[in-house]
Amino acid sequence: MSTQPRLPSAVPDQAPEFATVLAHAPVIPETFFDLYGEFWQRGIVDQRTKEICRMRNARVTDCGFCKRVRFGGARAAGLTEEEVATIEDGYAQRFGARETAALQLTDHIIGMPRDIPSEDLRRELQEHFSDPEIVEIALGVGLFMALAKVLITLGLEPQDMPVTVLPTPGS
Numbered sequence: 001m002s003t004q005p006r007l008p009s010a011v012p013d014q015a016p017e018f019a020t021v022l023a024h025a026p027v028i029p030e031t032f033f034d035l036y037g038e039f040w041q042r043g044i045v046d047q048r049t050k051e052i053c054r055m056r057n058a059r060v061t062d063c064g065f066c067k068r069v070r071f072g073g074a075r076a077a078g079l080t081e082e083e084v085a086t087i088e089d090g091y092a093q094r095f096g097a098r099e100t101a102a103l104q105l106t107d108h109i110i111g112m113p114r115d116i117p118s119e120d121l122r123r124e125l126q127e128h129f130s131d132p133e134i135v136e137i138a139l140g141v142g143l144f145m146a147l148a149k150v151l152i153t154l155g156l157e158p159q160d161m162p163v164t165v166l167p168t169p170g171s
Helices: 018-022 027-042 047-061 064-068 072-076 081-085 097-110 119-128 131-153
Strands: 069-071 164-166
Touching: 027 047, 027 131, 047 064, 047 069, 047 072, 047 081, 047 097, 047 131, 064 069, 064 131, 069 072, 072 164, 097 119, 097 131, 119 131
Parallel strands: 069 164
Antiparallel strands: none
16 A cells, blocks of 8 residues: 655645645546546446445455545445445355345456456346446446556555545535
């Protein structure tokens, strides 16, 4: 985990942190976060499913910030800290078929996207999700990966951070 910012702050007299480093290119982060908010607020997949996919990405990419942030909408939808703790290898024994299919799709996108999906996973996804929902999950995982990798690459992960519940983006 890199906790040393690799770029200076773009804001005079402010420490290099996520917002102040991204301020070097203000239009792009603003546009990204508008899209991210749209994904969370106006999408068709429930916030609990989105959050478990986001948490799986965080565990696989090992993003310190992403692993410790929880979104309020998923909490309100019943996602518990005990469930979040089980989003590790072997999750299929802990989640139902619908959420397991979403997590398997997440794993394929993060790992070997050319191998997705197998016929079994394709059938499982289509049993639980519509085509638009599958597309939304896939695009969401791409957003999660992008944000995690930017945080890691720019050295913007926190040294130490407690689990923190934040308002769901776009709320």
